Amino acid sequence: MMHTASDTVMSDHTLSLIELTAFTADHCVKCNICTSACPFAKVTPLFPGPKVVGPQWQRLRDPDAPSPDHSLDYCSSCGICTLVCPHGVKVMEINTQAKAKLVETHGLSLRNWFLARNELWGRLGTPLAPLANFALRNRLVRWAAEKVIGVSRRAPMPGWAGYTFRGWWQRQLRDHPRPEPVSDADRVVYFHGCSTNTYEPHIGKLAVAILEHIGLHVEVPPQTCCGLPAQSNGDFPGARRYAQTNIERLADYARRGIPIVGTAASCMTAIKGDYQHVLGLDGAEARLVAAHTYDFMEFVWKLHQEGRLPTDFHPIHQELPYHAPCQLKAHGFGRPALDVLSLIPGLKLWEIDADCCGIAGTYGFKVEKREISEAVGWPIAQQVQEAGAEVVVCDTETCRWQIQALTGGTAIHPVVLLAEAYGLSVDDYRPPVRADKRRAPAPTGVW
Amino acid sequence: METTSVDVLVVGGGATGAAAAYDLARRGVRVLLVDQNDLTTGTSGRYHGLLHSGGRYVITDFDTAVECITENMILRRIAPFAIEDTGGLFVATSQDPDDFPARWAAACARAGIAAEALTPEQARALEPALTRDITAVYRVPDASCDSFDLNHGFITAARTYGGDAWIYQRVTGFLTDGDAVVGAELEDTRTGERRRVHAACVLNATGPWAGVVAGLVGLDVKIRLDRGSMVAMNIRWVNTIVNRLRPPSDGDILVPVGTVCVLGTTSIRTEDPADTHVDVSEVSTLLREADVVVPGIRHGRALRAWAGVRPLYEPPAELAQLESGHNVSRRFAVIDHTERDGLRGLVTVVGGKLTTCRLMAEQAVDVVCRQLGVAARCTTADEPLPVPETSPRHYHQLTHRVHRLEHGEMPGALICECEVVTRPQLEARIAAYGDQPVALDDLRRDLRLGMGPCQAGFCGYRAAGILHAAKGLSPGEATRALSAFVGERFRGVRPLLYGHQLRQFYLDELIYRRTLGLDALLALDQPQPEGVSDAGSEA
Numbered sequence: 008m009m010h011t012a013s014d015t016v017m018s019d020h021t022l023s024l025i026e027l028t029a030f031t032a033d034h035c036v037k038c039n040i041c042t043s044a045c046p047f048a049k050v051t052p053l054f055p056g057p058k059v060v061g062p063q064w065q066r067l068r069d070p071d072a073p074s075p076d077h078s079l080d081y082c083s084s085c086g087i088c089t090l091v092c093p094h095g096v097k098v099m100e101i102n103t104q105a106k107a108k109l110v111e112t113h114g115l116s117l118r119n120w121f122l123a124r125n126e127l128w129g130r131l132g133t134p135l136a137p138l139a140n141f142a143l144r145n146r147l148v149r150w151a152a153e154k155v156i157g158v159s160r161r162a163p164m165p166g167w168a169g170y171t172f173r174g175w176w177q178r179q180l181r182d183h184p185r186p187e188p189v190s191d192a193d194r195v196v197y198f199h200g201c202s203t204n205t206y207e208p209h210i211g212k213l214a215v216a217i218l219e220h221i222g223l224h225v226e227v228p229p230q231t232c233c234g235l236p237a238q239s240n241g242d243f244p245g246a247r248r249y250a251q252t253n254i255e256r257l258a259d260y261a262r263r264g265i266p267i268v269g270t271a272a273s274c275m276t277a278i279k280g281d282y283q284h285v286l287g288l289d290g291a292e293a294r295l296v297a298a299h300t301y302d303f304m305e306f307v308w309k310l311h312q313e314g315r316l317p318t319d320f321h322p323i324h325q326e327l328p329y330h331a332p333c334q335l336k337a338h339g340f341g342r343p344a345l346d347v348l349s350l351i352p353g354l355k356l357w358e359i360d361a362d363c364c365g366i367a368g369t370y371g372f373k374v375e376k377r378e379i380s381e382a383v384g385w386p387i388a389q390q391v392q393e394a395g396a397e398v399v400v401c402d403t404e405t406c407r408w409q410i411q412a413l414t415g416g417t418a419i420h421p422v423v424l425l426a427e428a429y430g431l432s433v434d435d436y437r438p439p440v441r442a443d444k445r446r447a448p449a450p451t452g453v454w
Numbered sequence: 455m456e457t458t459s460v461d462v463l464v465v466g467g468g469a470t471g472a473a474a475a476y477d478l479a480r481r482g483v484r485v486l487l488v489d490q491n492d493l494t495t496g497t498s499g500r501y502h503g504l505l506h507s508g509g510r511y512v513i514t515d516f517d518t519a520v521e522c523i524t525e526n527m528i529l530r531r532i533a534p535f536a537i538e539d540t541g542g543l544f545v546a547t548s549q550d551p552d553d554f555p556a557r558w559a560a561a562c563a564r565a566g567i568a569a570e571a572l573t574p575e576q577a578r579a580l581e582p583a584l585t586r587d588i589t590a591v592y593r594v595p596d597a598s599c600d601s602f603d604l605n606h607g608f609i610t611a612a613r614t615y616g617g618d619a620w621i622y623q624r625v626t627g628f629l630t631d632g633d634a635v636v637g638a639e640l641e642d643t644r645t646g647e648r649r650r651v652h653a654a655c656v657l658n659a660t661g662p663w664a665g666v667v668a669g670l671v672g673l674d675v676k677i678r679l680d681r682g683s684m685v686a687m688n689i690r691w692v693n694t695i696v697n698r699l700r701p702p703s704d705g706d707i708l709v710p711v712g713t714v715c716v717l718g719t720t721s722i723r724t725e726d727p728a729d730t731h732v733d734v735s736e737v738s739t740l741l742r743e744a745d746v747v748v749p750g751i752r753h754g755r756a757l758r759a760w761a762g763v764r765p766l767y768e769p770p771a772e773l774a775q776l777e778s779g780h781n782v783s784r785r786f787a788v789i790d791h792t793e794r795d796g797l798r799g800l801v802t803v804v805g806g807k808l809t810t811c812r813l814m815a816e817q818a819v820d821v822v823c824r825q826l827g828v829a830a831r832c833t834t835a836d837e838p839l840p841v842p843e844t845s846p847r848h849y850h851q852l853t854h855r856v857h858r859l860e861h862g863e864m865p866g867a868l869i870c871e872c873e874v875v876t877r878p879q880l881e882a883r884i885a886a887y888g889d890q891p892v893a894l895d896d897l898r899r900d901l902r903l904g905m906g907p908c909q910a911g912f913c914g915y916r917a918a919g920i921l922h923a924a925k926g927l928s929p930g931e932a933t934r935a936l937s938a939f940v941g942e943r944f945r946g947v948r949p950l951l952y953g954h955q956l957r958q959f960y961l962d963e964l965i966y967r968r969t970l971g972l973d974a975l976l977a978l979d980q981p982q983p984e985g986v987s988d989a990g991s992e993a
Contacts, residue, residue: 030754032688033689033755036907036958037908037911038961055868063872066688066852066872067874068852068853069693071693072853073853074853075853075854075857076857076860078860
């Protein structure tokens with residue numbers, strides 16, 4: 008039997024998990040599979056590739072000396088390297104930790120601090136939505152933002168909804184109190200993330216409608232940003248504060264065995280994996296929360312496999328392209344959205360042959376990286392345009408905004424299709440794809 | 455036959471010979487150093503990297519301990535470019551004799567070695583990978599040392615004072631005149647070309663070969679050859695040197711040097727000065743012993759194993775009674791053959807440690823100068839060595855190379871990705887050899903080419919292409935150069951064919967054997983009937 012450094016060191020409890028991440032550099036055989044798979048190294052000479060800045064230079068970094076490198080900043084932390092490594096090197100995790108060191112040495116730029124505080128801007132902008140939205144659509148303001156703080160004027164920006172998902176949910180509970188379920192087995196926690204809360208509340212509304220349609224009692228406990236934007240920008244202290252808050256607020260549910268489900272695939276990756284492997288928060292509570300956390304489509308597919316998913320779908324006669332975000336791939340669970348949506352009669356999804364849309368969280372918002380970001384995402388635009396598709400399906404928000412900017416079309420979360428097939432709707436959102444409601448829904452099959 | 459005349463011929467390009475050449479040159483003596491290989495290819499190059507504080511010898515060999523701490527402080531002062539001040543720890547666990555630490559600390563105090571007692575918690579705060587089972591721990595002024603850089607430092611300094619060094623020149627015989635040695639005959643081990651060097655005195659500083667070299671004029675110099683193996687781990691598990699606090703035995707040290715952590719050493723008697731093979735059992739011993747102080751390390755990635763031959767000197771009568779080489783004195787001896795054998799013009803220096811190389815050179819050169827009638831005194835401890843041309847590399851400063859590469863100071867294509875060597879660096883080094891032949895292994899010692907985790911798996915063929923273009927090699931010559939290099943690299947991986955490095959080796963083998971068909975290419979082009987790769991692996 009072959010041992011690895013990790014299992015032995017773990018069993019001796021001499022090193023914590025965060026230190027073990029660096030030790031996975033030991034597994035690298037320089038095969039360069041990660042370098043060939045890296046969507047960013049392909050399009051820019053500014054990034055020497057994940058193997059170089061990861062396991063290779065990990066050996067040349069001194070924990071007690073200032074960070075020697077800067078090209079690392081061109082890593083997007085998309086995580087495809089970790090996914091493809093045949094030897095188990097946590098390449099992205101090593102690189103992200105090295106980025107934190109870079110920030111520790113040189114400080115966090117105002118722009119990156121700004122991008123790492125998406126949660127704050129979401130909250131602050133909500134009461135000022137019309138004005139804030141006007142500003143974000145204003146070319147002069149965008150030009151100034153690019154010159155002054157370095158946020159690309161070509162980067163796709165969301166719009167504030169003017170209300171929050173949380174506020175809407177509170178009103179729902181007040182106006183239509185839900186009966187308490189008999190057992191915790193019927194409960195589910197919904198993690199909405201910042202974007203759903205302030206920019207796209209319809210996704211949260213559709214998600215809870217689906218969960219309730221399935222017959223689950225939805226809880227939306229207080230929560231904050233998952234911390235991924237801060238983490239990707241190397242702001243580990245900031246990311247850890249967010250993460251710690253979420254762990255504390257979710258731990259009790261996890262202890263009771265209640266699943267935590269979210270529609271932002273990247274937030275869920277952070278809670279499931281990054282808290283431990285990147286931020287080093289590997290206490291018992293963090294592990295417990297991680298073990299009970301699911302991406303929304305992963306959870307729905309799990310229910311289907313357990314025979315708990317109603318399949319009373321109206322048909323949707325459409326053929327749509329689907330893009331699997333990098334952060335979703337990082338879950339290592341396949342393409343649950345394709346599995347779930349294949350249950351809807353008439354609906355055909357085809358997966359776009361592209362690694363990454365190029366936005367990578369906050370990467371594509373940065374002026375010096377915008378061109379790289381667009382070059383990475385270009386194959387998506389090409390394939391969507393060749394297919395003549397106007398709607399693209401994708402699980403994470405920044406990827407959807409990027410795809411909309413690249414294609415000029417619309418990008419939707421898979422819950423939009425699922426809700427539409429179930430005949431569920433919310434008052435302020437009209438889906439771009441409609442189900443054939445004249446046809447009776449297929450009978451619910453419980454098997 | 456080409457003939458050269460100097461005052462002193464130093465035979466042996468290890469640390470002692472190089473320090474002696476520098477010492478002689480500083481005293482105004484015309485000196486030439488020769489080595490049968492490249493510089494630093496014998497015991498000095500097969501070194502663990504520990505610049506001793508003396509703590510390891512303080513109980514068994516007090517005088518050597520005192521010499522170590524004195525020379526340690528001198529080398530830090532004169533060769534800072536080759537030394538990283540890691541500091542050292544002596545760690546006792548519950549497996550070690552419990553009366554030892556107190557005796558050891560008392561002896562350190564007598565020897566002048568600053569040994570500061572730490573609590574186990576303090577030690578673990580310094581080195582989190584240390585075991586929880588610590589019964590006593592002290593901090594000492596150990597350091598890690600790059601012997602290649604140190605040697606280049608001595609040679610560069612010798613040259614600035616008018617000395618010179620020739621490599622790949624084997625002494626095939628001595629020139630004698632009556633009862634005096636008056637020079638030596640040399641053979642170029644690459645071209646077979648023969649030369650003659652006239653010298654008023656020859657200094658035999660050939661380490662394990664000292665007996666063989668003295669035998670060329672019929673003298674009997676007995677040294678005890680003691681093979682010690684080492685294993686380099688892929689990463690620096692510790693950033694401070696860790697010594698076992700117990701009587702000297704196998705697997706006592708962990709040395710962070712450059713990018714790696716060296717586990718050392720074993721002690722096995724051998725009769726052959728070229729016996730540098732490593733037994734798999736030695737690797738197991740080193741990993742097992744290191745694992746006692748750094749739990750988990752035995753499952754980490756081992757990069758390479760190698761062995762060096764210690765030339766231990768002890769008066770012959772005592773030799774037979776001793777069981778283990780660990781107990782034989784690390785002291786050195788300067789043999790003036792005038793007194794001992796009635797032969798003038800030859801001095802032999804044997805024994806010692808890399809840490810005491812400057813002192814050995816000083817005492818040997820004192821004897822040489824007495825024979826020459828030179829009154830100048832040794833001044834090598836007085837001022838810093840010039841930084842050698844090859845050494846702004848600062849390899850012992852982990853972050854230096856990445857910093858230079860990232861800040862545009864090392865332009866051009868990256869050839870050795872593991873150890874960060876660029877194409878212009880390779881081309882400049884090849885050019886520095888002028889008309890002389892260059893082996894890829896020479897470039898390895900100059901630039902650390904191929905010394906990283908993949909052990910030349912990827913840079914070997916790239917560097918061979920560059921060498922081929924720069925030197926105008928024939929395809930056959932380029933193939934043999936590549937084969938010799940990868941053969942030598944793989945030699946050091948062979949005792950480690952398990953786990954991580956087995957996977958690496960398999961990939962490397964697929965690249966060289968299956969994809970490039972190196973074996974088949976060699977078979978196609980065979981000007982030398984005997985096995986080319988075997989000859990290469992000895993180079």
